[in-house]
Amino acid sequence: MTLVLACSPACFAQLIGKGFAQPGVLNFVPPKKAVAKPGATIDSVLPVELRPGYHVNSNTPSDDYLIPLRLTWDTGPLEATGFTFPKPHMEKYKFSEKPLSVFTGDFQIVTRFKAPASAAPGPATLTGKLRYQACNDSMCLPPKTLDVSLQVEIVK
């Protein structure tokens, strides 16, 4: 008889259990359809919800090692010309000596778009990515990138 119990990786995984399942820590409401005339500038709001007890690093984190919140848009019928993030909270956590620049709770990211003067009228879809890295007071979840899409209508 052997005293050392054999355990496959799958069995080991089951024994150890999952530390945390990431789905649902950060959710966003799909932005409202953007309607723009060629040459016009419009703002699109992306409402974001974070699970209570969690934070994400702001777009301007306190440390170079920390992963910022980023929203990017692919090339499409509208051109992103700027972003407005909320004012970050400076929060002190038990793992950090100094306060960290973070977002918590519900907040909005506003993208300013410009429709090129040559934009062809009609519907289109603009795709983008929302990248974040979330933590609570004692653990961090791996960075995650979510797909974002914006319905666009170019009108005359």
Next chain:
Amino acid sequence: MSRYYRAAALVLMLGLASCSKSKQEIEARMPAESKRQKAPEISLKDANGDTVSLADYKGKVVLINFWATWCGPCEAEIPWFIEFEQKYKSRDFAVLGISMDDDGWKSVRPYMAAHKMTYRIVIGNDTVAQKYGEIDALPTSFILDRQGRVAAHHVGLVDKSDYQNEILKLLEDPKSAALHDAGPGLLAGLLRPAHR
């Protein structure tokens, strides 16, 4: 007895009581030796390009720490692990950090230098993370006994004293120490089926 001595005696009694409770808690939390599972094998490269496997740590108590440069709670533990390894190295204790940074040494090497990390670091991957039960949150740590079995498992930041008590418990475990001192020959003998 003066008031001073009575107070000192009370403090001493409370201190002893808390030490004892703490040890009991540690023992209750750690699985019995017969129920501990062998830690999954790893084969990862360290900063020098050398392959690291658990066989390198045969007979040692090992703290395996999954971490990343972007993880604040992981950063808080680094000075503890440096201290533990310096303090208990002579008693056959080692720390092995497994970084889960996507860009590997590009981020990890400068971070190691900035944080004066003296314990061994390797770059992890999804395969190793899956073997260790899906590393969904960092820090995640496993403390292995001298037989390479998982004696403790932590997800998230825990108290420094929790780690320290577990490490000391495993280092002081007379059975483990005896097996280790006796060398692999005796261990193999104990594990071998008895033929009569």
